Amino acid sequence: MLLLGIDIGTSSVKVSVVDARSQLTLASAQYPDTESPIMSLQLGWAEQSPDMWWEQTQQAMARCHAKGGYDPSDIAAIGIAYQMHGLVLVDKDQQVLRNSIIWCDSRAVPYGDKAFEQIGEERSLSHLLNSPGNFTAAKLAWVKDNEPEVYSKIDKVMLPGDFIAMKLTGRITTSASALSEGIFYDFKDKQLSTDVMNAFGFEDDLIPEQRELFSVHGEVTSEVAQQLRLRAGIPVAYKAGDQPNNALSLNVLQPGEVAATAGTSGVIYGVSDQLAYDPLSRVNTFAHVNHTETDQRLGILLCINGTGSLNRWAKNLFGSDIGYTEMNEMAKSAPEGSSGLRILPFGNGAERMLCNKLVGVHFHHIDLNLHDRSHIFRAVQEGIACAFRYGLDIMRGNGMNPTVIRAGKANLFLSDLFAQTFVNVTGVPVELYNNDGSVGAALGAGIGAGIFATPAEAFKGMEKIQTITPQEGNGMEQVYQEWKVLLDAQLTAEDSIEQALDAQ
Structure with a gap:
């Protein structure tokens, strides 16, 4: 039984196929060979085309299949990791309305600051665990204010991984982790934040259906399956931001465990069981991949x-x-x-x-x-x-x-x-x-599809390469x-x- 992982990065898309039984990677490929462009029309702006991500996903998957060593029809589940905080907007026909405003774009800071003041510092930090800052909700507020003709056509607001899942399945879903990543989630009320929606004047129906992160978010359509040499009906069973996914890939799931990465951006990501926040929102708290209403797991990023x-x-x-x-x-x-x-x-x-x-x-x-x-x-x-x-x-x-x-x-x-x-x-x-975001996404799919009974089972084969200590x-x-x-x-x-x- 095989698992497919897709990692939508800022620089490229990487795809890996993993054998669920041995947890060995059978093939990996990325596309393109050179780094993807970031469009910056003004100082502090950063955009990418969601359609570019989809094209790169298809090309990376084709390269992976071309390496041989497995039968694509044996793939049983798909997982997706993605660059966090990007804003993707589609209309009722699931057509992209504008380029994605990605994670390193700075234009929405004033909108987040205004909402923080309107909601109130204590309530915002205690319920959202963050200031709205420069995250996805604030980016949407910028579009609402500056591009009203685009805003009026929006059917659903998504993150980059939601968009790729939509292209595979035709379904649009979200999770508590994804909502928290966009600063749409109220941790105390355990639901979509009415404070954020009211402060920015957003309609609730812009937000996709919420599902558990480890669950079926849709099945690959017949048309896409034929195009990608996959079986129709394969579930997309996992979607997570790249940093929670990196932590999952390193089996960082319990309070006190900490992961780091130094790719395009640098991140230290620790897990806590407390609804904690930084008073200045210099570090941010999101729902981790294994967060539930009854068993809190927060990622401090x-x-x-x-x-x-x-x-x-x-x-x-x-x-x-x-x-x-x-x-x-x-x-x-x-x-x-x-x-x-x-x-x-x-x-x-x-x-x-x-x-x-x-x-x-x-x-x-x-x-x-x-x-x-x-x-x-x-x-x-x-x-x-x-x-x-x-x-x-x-x-x-x-x-x-x-x-x-x-x-x-x-x-x-x-x-x-x-x-x-x-x-x-x-x-x-x-x-x-030897961890990898696309491999982590594949194993996450195995958890979401019930192929692994627990996350611990998915990572039992993980071996440490070396330990570096201070000189x-x-x-x-x-x-x-x-x-x-x-x-x-x-x-x-x-x-x-x-x-x-x-x-x-």
């Missing part, structure tokens, strides 16, 4: 928008003649601390952990007679690791104190230097696993404290500039 994206930018600008492996080796040749070079890695939209400020990337202390690209490559990785430490300290202040962090050996964690620097600056050991006598604490002084100064400067502009 720290997000840094520009981790892998900064690393890619540095490679494109300074290392276009080399690959990432050579780039990482070159970074190792520079000394710890990058000979004083410091980088603030915040150039991919408004940063939640910095109270939704648009800070940008900043290089500090460049010495034209000393620093070469090896120093830049190392300072990029050290700056990203310092940003993780800054966010982890916020989480610690809210009661999340991990003794170990699990991560997949992928993206920036493929760099031995980054992995060790992350551990040295946070002081927390990291366990590395004695490392100097990253001093590097971090210097980095933090520079960040604090930059945040003060940003506030001064904003005040000066407001006074004009």
